Amino acid sequence: QVSAALREGGVSPTELCQRCLSLIKSTKFLNAYITVAEETALKQAEESEKRYRSGQPLGVLDGIPVAVKDNFNTAGIETTCASNMLKGYISPYNATVVQKLLDQGAVLLGKTNLDEFAMGSGSTDGVFGPVRNPWSYSRQYKEKSVSKSHSEDEESNWVITGGSSGGSAAAVSSFTCFAALGSDTGGSTRNPAAHCGVVGLKPTYGLISRHGLIPLVNSMDVPGILTRCVDDAAVVLGLLAGHDPKDSTTIQDDFKPFELPNLPDVSKLSIGIPKEYHAPALSSEILALWSKAADLFKNAGAKVTEVSLPHTCYSIVCYHVLCTAEVASNMARFDGLEYGHRSDMNKSTESMYAATRREGFNDVVRGRILSGNYFLLKQNYENYFIKAQKVRRLIANDFLKVFRSGIDILLTPTTLSDPVPYREFIKEDNRTRSAQDDILTQAVNLAGLPAINVPAALSERGLPIGLQFIGRSFQEKQLLTVAKWFEKQVKFPIIQLEEVQRHVQDVFQHQKSASFS
Amino acid sequence: QEVTVEVLEHLEHLALVDFRDAEGVERLRKAIRFADLLQEVNTEGVEPMDSVLEDRCLYLREDDVTEGNCTKELLKNAREKVEEYFVAPPGNIPLLKLEEQETFLQGS
Numbered sequence: 001q002v003s004a005a006l007r008e009g010g011v012s013p014t015e016l017c018q019r020c021l022s023l024i025k026s027t028k029f030l031n032a033y034i035t036v037a038e039e040t041a042l043k044q045a046e047e048s049e050k051r052y053r054s055g056q057p058l059g060v061l062d063g064i065p066v067a068v069k070d071n072f073n074t075a076g077i078e079t080t081c082a083s084n085m086l087k088g089y090i091s092p093y094n095a096t097v098v099q100k101l102l103d104q105g106a107v108l109l110g111k112t113n114l115d116e117f118a119m120g121s122g123s124t125d126g127v128f129g130p131v132r133n134p135w136s137y138s139r140q141y142k143e144k145s146v147s148k149s150h151s152e153d154e155e156s157n158w159v160i161t162g163g164s165s166g167g168s169a170a171a172v173s174s175f176t177c178f179a180a181l182g183s184d185t186g187g188s189t190r191n192p193a194a195h196c197g198v199v200g201l202k203p204t205y206g207l208i209s210r211h212g213l214i215p216l217v218n219s220m221d222v223p224g225i226l227t228r229c230v231d232d233a234a235v236v237l238g239l240l241a242g243h244d245p246k247d248s249t250t251i252q253d254d255f256k257p258f259e260l261p262n263l264p265d266v267s268k269l270s271i272g273i274p275k276e277y278h279a280p281a282l283s284s285e286i287l288a289l290w291s292k293a294a295d296l297f298k299n300a301g302a303k304v305t306e307v308s309l310p311h312t313c314y315s316i317v318c319y320h321v322l323c324t325a326e327v328a329s330n331m332a333r334f335d336g337l338e339y340g341h342r343s344d345m346n347k348s349t350e351s352m353y354a355a356t357r358r359e360g361f362n363d364v365v366r367g368r369i370l371s372g373n374y375f376l377l378k379q380n381y382e383n384y385f386i387k388a389q390k391v392r393r394l395i396a397n398d399f400l401k402v403f404r405s406g407i408d409i410l411l412t413p414t415t416l417s418d419p420v421p422y423r424e425f426i427k428e429d430n431r432t433r434s435a436q437d438d439i440l441t442q443a444v445n446l447a448g449l450p451a452i453n454v455p456a457a458l459s460e461r462g463l464p465i466g467l468q469f470i471g472r473s474f475q476e477k478q479l480l481t482v483a484k485w486f487e488k489q490v491k492f493p494i495i496q497l498e499e500v501q502r503h504v505q506d507v508f509q510h511q512k513s514a515s516f517s
Numbered sequence: 518q519e520v521t522v523e524v525l526e527h528l529e530h531l532a533l534v535d536f537r538d539a540e541g542v543e544r545l546r547k548a549i550r551f552a553d554l555l556q557e558v559n560t561e562g563v564e565p566m567d568s569v570l571e572d573r574c575l576y577l578r579e580d581d582v583t584e585g586n587c588t589k590e591l592l593k594n595a596r597e598k599v600e601e602y603f604v605a606p607p608g609n610i611p612l613l614k615l616e617e618q619e620t621f622l623q624g625s
Binding site: 089090092205206219243245248249250251252311314317318320321324328335336337338339340342345346347348349350351352353354355357358361363366367369370371372373374375377383384386387388389390391392393394396431435447448473 | 535
């Protein structure tokens with residue numbers, strides 16, 4: 001919708017850019033952005049404006065403000081991965097997905113906050129501090145909280161965004177940008193999308209290039225797309241997907257961008273409900289919502305069946321071993337010599353490396369590197385690494401069996417509960433948290449399947465809850481069609497944030513969800 | 518399985534994260550205990566899976582030079598350099614073992 005407004009001249013790219021930049025400033029307390037590229041953004045907006053004036057915009061995304069998670073390389077802009085190891089690191093190149101966005105004329109507002117090196121499920125463990133969920137400050141949340149003193153509660157009651165792409169999710173949720181890039185290795189795009197009430201798409205592994213995405217787990221990482229509605233996600237997907245000669249793990253098949261039908265029909269679909277996703281810790285609210293969603297599909301004529309993915313309970317352990325092993329390998333490049341932080345310790349190469357890495361990485365990262373190396377030791381390789389790879393196949397096969405039996409889409413919860421207050425979240429350590437929170441999203445990464453979080457309803461506390469749809473490999477069109485149908489059914493409410501209303505109300509007065517497509 | 522001092526030293530040599538203190542060891546122990554749960558799964562006859570794209574061929578491009586000549590940009594991010602070299606401290610000096618490190622620190 002905003003794209004149409006740009007084309008018709010209702011609003012100009014520079015105006016749009018300025019509004020978003022000032023909204024970013026007013027919502028600084030959210031800590032969603034690590035770097036705001038104000039000058040370059042305005043320049044990009046000016047270029048876009050020239051194109052619109054001459055009637056030659058590059059496409060739907062021309063002039064649209066976007067944000068990128070800070071583990072994507074962006075030429076000339078600091079890329080930190082929320083770590084001391086890369087503070088001050090100015091990328092010499094753009095990640096392929098970033099380049100694609102820029103080539104379409106998108107306006108890059110800045111880099112968003114995350115857990116250090118994307119390790120975590122709260123966006124609380126980065127060196128720039130935690131990200132605050134914009135819904136913490138929404139009227140919907142404030143109305144539901146039993147408060148004694150107004151200001152005291154805001155400070156101590158704010159809830160997390162989820163992670164690790166929390167900054168991107170918060171940026172989209174608070175209207176400071178129209179789309180954001182995240183990354184998804186264990187749920188890192190879908191988890192914060194659910195907590196922040198936005199659409200979070202994890203594409204099939206191999207569909208979108210990882211070139212320039214600082215890797216965590218090469219065999220599971222994918223760039224994730226965060227938007228306010230499913231149609232927007234489809235548009236961005238259309239622009240980013242496709243073979244990249246610079247990333248040999250992208251498939252070579254031709255990708256055809258698609259538009260979603262306006263009135264999707266789900267009556268011929270077969271929806272699977274995996275019983276193992278009824279985790280013991282799942283909140284009763286989400287369980288009820290999940291059930292209601294299943295009924296929605298039933299009533300529309302779809303076939304809804306309970307299915308089984310028996311190895312689900314092992315996905316976290318499997319991920320734990322494979323992730324730490326790949327991390328141990330991927331983090332080896334950070335030695336202080338070519339880029340990034342370098343310790344002053346100068347006695348020997350190895351002591352310099354060790355000191356650099358101790359100073360540059362936080363405990364979570366160091367712990368994973370150490371564990372990863374342990375599982376890769378000759379005496380452990382077979383029992384841990386290879387074993388985990390075998391379990392991975394079992395988990396991936398579980399999904400294959402279900403899809404082969406005629407199921408088109410799986411419907412599951414995305415998170416165990418609505419977002420928790422920060423002070424609750426930090427009571428447990430990172431690994432325990434990740435192990436708990438990733439249970440519903442993790443297996444999808446092991447199997448490389450596409451999945452999407454669609455905001456479904458507000459919890460009793462006034463906070464977002466989302467549901468997850470999992471599709472067959474490379475069947476994003478079907479997945480997004482179902483997601484769009486569901487989105488239309490549930491009519492998830494718009495966040496009522498003072499700051500947003502002040503800055504962008506008039507631009508969006510005609511539009512309900514302020515999408516760009 | 519206990520994490521012996523030997524294993525720990527060896528790990529540090531490989532990982533180089535200087536995490537041999539009590540906290541590091543405790544984390545490692547917890548991680549190993551957690552990973553041991555994998556042993557419960559019957560993986561008889563199951564092949565390990567490297568990648569979900571195992572049924573496809575990786576794309577290999579022609580061995581043609583398509584970019585390069587970016588020495589200046591690449592050197593920009595390095596802290597210690599001399600002409601076109603990255604400068605490293607002397608190599609071939611073994612990492613201090615844990616007990617040696619402690620006495621070294623106590624001494625200084």
